[in-house]
Amino acid sequence: AQSVAQPEDQVNVAEGNPLTVKCTYSVSGNPYLFWYVQYPNRGLQFLLKYITGDNLVKGSYGFEAEFNKSQTSFHLKKPSALVSDSALYFCAVRDMSPSGTYKYIFGTGTRLKVLA
Amino acid sequence: DGGITQSPKYLFRKEGQNVTLSCEQNLNHDAMYWYRQDPGQGLRLIYYSQIVNDFQKGDIAEGYSVSREKKESFPLTVTSAQKNPTAFYLCASSMASYRLAKNIQYFGAGTRLSVL
Numbered sequence: 621a622q623s624v625a626q627p628e629d630q631v632n633v634a635e636g637n638p639l640t641v642k643c644t645y646s647v648s649g650n651p652y653l654f655w656y657v658q659y660p661n662r663g664l665q666f667l668l669k670y671i672t673g674d675n676l677v678k679g680s681y682g683f684e685a686e687f688n689k690s691q692t693s694f695h696l697k698k699p700s701a702l703v704s705d706s707a708l709y710f711c712a713v714r715d716m717s718p719s720g721t722y723k724y725i726f727g728t729g730t731r732l733k734v735l736a
Numbered sequence: 737d738g739g740i741t742q743s744p745k746y747l748f749r750k751e752g753q754n755v756t757l758s759c760e761q762n763l764n765h766d767a768m769y770w771y772r773q774d775p776g777q778g779l780r781l782i783y784y785s786q787i788v789n790d791f792q793k794g795d796i797a798e799g800y801s802v803s804r805e806k807k808e809s810f811p812l813t814v815t816s817a818q819k820n821p822t823a824f825y826l827c828a829s830s831m832a833s834y835r836l837a838k839n840i841q842y843f844g845a846g847t848r849l850s851v852l
Contacts, residue, residue: 654840663826663843710778721786723794724841728778
């Protein structure tokens with residue numbers, strides 16, 4: 621079965637500094653990977669996805685992610701963090717069930733705190 | 737939170753009571769999903785549906801039931817058999833699974849369920 625792991629429960633970074641939120645995956649076949657962000661008491665919002673093609677994927681709000689097949693990683697990055705980036709970030713992978721339908725497996729989430 | 741409406745925002749359940757969480761979408765999406773979010777555990781899949789009148793159990797379906805009588809609606813019932821229902825419940829939808837490029841999930845704002 622597919623899975624993703626987010627090894628850090630929390631990441632702290634100073635405003636203006638680059639940020640990285642880590643995600644590693646375990647899949648059979650080609651991975652379909654996603655990043656979502658969640659603000660307090662809200663649903664998740666899509667940031668970016670990797671399906672195929674360039675290893676550097678650009679997404680919303682200045683975020684990007686680097687797909688690394690050899691390291692089975694899909695880390696989320698941003699060159700310059702903003703206080704408003706403080707939120708809970710989820711990595712996800714698409715999985716196929718035995719019945720042939722698709723579902724999504726989410727990581728446990730990483731809380732990002734950007735300090736002014 | 738896109739075109740997905742969850743209601744109510746807050747819900748309280750009494751001992752032995754069944755409660756139903758509403759999820760409606762106007763995005764013309766084929767697939768709909770229910771997740772449970774607990775602190776430190778990320779999102780766990782309860783049920784999902786790819787088409788009307790069909791749905792599959794996710795990882796934690798016990799104590800929950802769903803129906804999919806209309807494309808727009810995917811209500812979740814938390815039954816009295818679910819002994820620990822206190823959590824944040826998120827509904828999501830996406831286009832049909834064969835449309836890979838469009839296959840991101842859109843989330844509602846969530847329902848917070850507590851036990852009295």
